[in-house]
Amino acid sequence: MSPAPPEVLVHPDADVLAAATAARLLTRIVDLQSHRSPVHVVLTGGTVGIAALRAVAASPVRDAVDWSGVHLWWGDERFLPDGDPDRNETQARDALLTALGPALPHRNVHPVPGPGADVPDGETAARRYAAELRAHATGDALAPRFDVLLLGMGPDGHVASLFPGRPALFEAHALVVAEHDSPKPPSERVSLTFPLVQSAREVWVVAAGAEKAPAVARALAGDDVRATPAAGAHGTDRTLWLLDVAAAAALPGTDTAAPGSAAAEPAPGRRPTTSAAEATWAAVDAYVGPLVDEPAPAADVRRAAAAAGLPDIAVSAAQGRLLDVLARAVGARRVLEIGTLGGYSTWWLAQAVRGGGRVVTLEIDETHAHTARRSLAEAGLADRVDVVVGPALDSLAALTAAGTEPFDLVFVDADKQRLADYMDGALALSRPGTLVVVDNVVRAGGVIDPDHPDDRVQGVRTFLTRAAQEGRVTGTVVQTVGEKGYDGFALLLVH
Numbered sequence: 001m002s003p004a005p006p007e008v009l010v011h012p013d014a015d016v017l018a019a020a021t022a023a024r025l026l027t028r029i030v031d032l033q034s035h036r037s038p039v040h041v042v043l044t045g046g047t048v049g050i051a052a053l054r055a056v057a058a059s060p061v062r063d064a065v066d067w068s069g070v071h072l073w074w075g076d077e078r079f080l081p082d083g084d085p086d087r088n089e090t091q092a093r094d095a096l097l098t099a100l101g102p103a104l105p106h107r108n109v110h111p112v113p114g115p116g117a118d119v120p121d122g123e124t125a126a127r128r129y130a131a132e133l134r135a136h137a138t139g140d141a142l143a144p145r146f147d148v149l150l151l152g153m154g155p156d157g158h159v160a161s162l163f164p165g166r167p168a169l170f171e172a173h174a175l176v177v178a179e180h181d182s183p184k185p186p187s188e189r190v191s192l193t194f195p196l197v198q199s200a201r202e203v204w205v206v207a208a209g210a211e212k213a214p215a216v217a218r219a220l221a222g223d224d225v226r227a228t229p230a231a232g233a234h235g236t237d238r239t240l241w242l243l244d245v246a247a248a249a250a251l252p253g254t255d256t257a258a259p260g261s262a263a264a265e266p267a268p269g270r271r272p273t274t275s276a277a278e279a280t281w282a283a284v285d286a287y288v289g290p291l292v293d294e295p296a297p298a299a300d301v302r303r304a305a306a307a308a309g310l311p312d313i314a315v316s317a318a319q320g321r322l323l324d325v326l327a328r329a330v331g332a333r334r335v336l337e338i339g340t341l342g343g344y345s346t347w348w349l350a351q352a353v354r355g356g357g358r359v360v361t362l363e364i365d366e367t368h369a370h371t372a373r374r375s376l377a378e379a380g381l382a383d384r385v386d387v388v389v390g391p392a393l394d395s396l397a398a399l400t401a402a403g404t405e406p407f408d409l410v411f412v413d414a415d416k417q418r419l420a421d422y423m424d425g426a427l428a429l430s431r432p433g434t435l436v437v438v439d440n441v442v443r444a445g446g447v448i449d450p451d452h453p454d455d456r457v458q459g460v461r462t463f464l465t466r467a468a469q470e471g472r473v474t475g476t477v478v479q480t481v482g483e484k485g486y487d488g489f490a491l492l493l494v495h
């Protein structure tokens, strides 16, 4: 069965994430029960997993579920005696199962056996659990087809009790295994294996907190499962990553680069975030593709940036075409770009400048600058572009001090924290009629939140406030959606 590509949904905080996961789970079960029964759900331990069960218990929608038609399983268990407070089962009972009472028949609950006289070790528990799974499978199957399999994820990227570097990761036959050396206590555990996890219709990975952010990013970047087991978490029909903002913070499109670098630019909501709406936006981008018609040299620049390992955070082809149209509309001969990255937007601007025109592009990262120079040279545009390496504010000051001729168009696509200062720098190098275009100023709507924890959002807010007060410009913000997510451009015309 082929894996379903990951979809990422980000919620404001861990509480909302737990509530939303509960709502989603209840809705899924109710939907499924409208056309078949039983429904098989695999529960997870862990912070968000248990909080979500508490939220299920608190939801009035729980009474819309026919719990007699729901079977509950566990993705992993700490191999501890029945009733031990550290067992995932005990925590699930406290959070939800007890509250459901007789509505959920005892026979529908399938805990992993704990140690006892007849279960001396994890291997025995694993064998017993495998037998229980088989007993509820249909036909020749070895286990039920799980409708929803929930997984928490540890900061090390473990899911269920599949830990980095451990042999259980490579189990190709057994559906359930024992783990004797878990790096997270207790060391004795029992876990479903990847072949079974990956046979589930829907796999939902739930994670909250900044300590999970690096592992989330690695998993979604397709890291080796030996290093980040969560990279192997996927279902056949759907793979959902349900995150809070902190856990999503290191996803592509988030800010890790130094000031003045285009690599600092993210757009929250960019791939691999694909809600249904975003999938439509991307499809529309593809549909209008023939109109945009990304020229072959532009595609070469884009590919060269990817091959050099640069982050996929340049403008889209449709946005590149917008820069092209704007540059031609204002008859730009001289263009200033703040944030070169691999030279993709630079290509669109450079091919648009009128005869004898120039693009001066500022980039803090020498490696990015090198890639951009090489690509632009291969595109035959080297003679029109100056790639200036250094912190953008220093470069802007140097250009101003040198009495540089004003620019006709300025495109700002660098670290958002300094946008207001970049605007000031751009205005010092402008003339009446100069158009200043600033990318990524909506940030998936985050810009409306005065208390947003992301300093890039705060940088955009400071910039927009200052732009509104700046007497030298008239401007607006154009909200955009598309393959790059939900964001927007500020357009400022210098008086």
Ligand SMILES: O=C1O[C@H](COP(=O)(O)O)[C@@H](O)[C@H](O)[C@H]1O
Pocket: 044, 045, 046, 047, 048, 049, 076, 077, 078, 088, 151, 152, 153, 154, 155, 159, 160, 161, 184
């Ligand atoms: O030990 C476990 O940890 C993970 C993640 O837990 P969290 O508290 O960091 O969210 C959990 O998914 C797993 O079921 C559990 O046994």
